[in-house]
Amino acid sequence: MEHHAPTTEFLGMTFNLSNILMITIASAIVFILAVVTTRSLAMRPTGLQNFIEWVMDFVKGLIGSTMDWKTGGRFLFLGMTLLMYIFVSNMLGLPFAIAVDSELWWKSPTADPTITLTLATMVVLLTHYYGIKMKGAKEYGRGFVSPLKFLFPFKIIEEFSNTLTLGLRLYGNIYAGEILLGLLAGLGGAGIAGALGAFLPMLLWQGFSIFVGTIQAFIFTMLTMVYMAHKVADDH
């Protein structure tokens, strides 16, 4: 049961090859999914187009609930890509895990804090970028000392805690799910009694993990828009 990551050194940086593989697979799946669903676009939507339009409307709703569409419209593509990428990533680790020579190859890329924190940091940096770009450096700076001056240190802490919670929430949920799935799989492989005992919890936990993975993708996208709204919207 003791797995470790297949790492390698390249250009002075550590690469987790499992992550590289899963990131590539997740990206490819999202890309194929998106292209297939939008391949034959028609004014009268059918089948797959209905589905992807529903996703777009859903993200539109997320953005619309946090800021007005005029400022939020530009984040639509970011939101859709985030939602689908994280959702697909969360689902990847559910059906099975592949370990070769006790090196874990197949898992959710989001079950690694490096990946989730990268995404979280990227999102938070983007909020700062758009905050400066859309409101100007002065307004952006004023955001840190309003409504009261002494809140400044807390605002700075908030930025880091936002980043940490955003990334670690996703990581924690998915990683916990995978650990429990791994333990149940180990139990199931231990013997006939173990297999019988593990079957039902396995079923339940996989169903619950699908739910959690969906919810986490939604929460990550939602919070992205909330943080974005804090920085770019005039009110709040």
Add this chain to the structure above:
Amino acid sequence: MFNSLILGAGFAAGDILFQLVAFIVLLALLKKFAWGPLMGIMKEREQHIANEIDSAEKNRKEAEAFLNEQRDEMKRVRQEAKAMLENQKQMADQQGQEMIEAARLESERLKEAATAEIKRERENAVASLREQVASLSVMIASKVVEKELDERAQKQLIDEYLDQAGDQK
């Protein structure tokens, strides 16, 4: 397995870089191949629906205007017909009156003519009677003169002559 739980344990700069690049590339690709066209078609549909609503509204307004026009026209035609009918009726009435008047005048004329005729005839009759009476008187007188007559015979004679006169008349 648990060593990767600790953040500092497995710091993989390569993963960070790869994830960033992968996400940015994915975002760019999706924007070009999926979200862009999808957004386009949704905007297009929105536009289409808006246009359809506009044109439907326009058509409805046009139809309404046309209907009003037709209604006015109908009203006008009906009024015209009514006026025409009234005119005709009036004219017919007048004509009837005229005809009755003419008939009345004609009958009056005829009656007058008849009365005049009757009067003339009577005058003629009276005149001829008078003439006859006169001639009869002369005749009776001459008879009386001719022979003496007793009263009975005289009466008989007068009756006889009067009978004769009645026959002649």
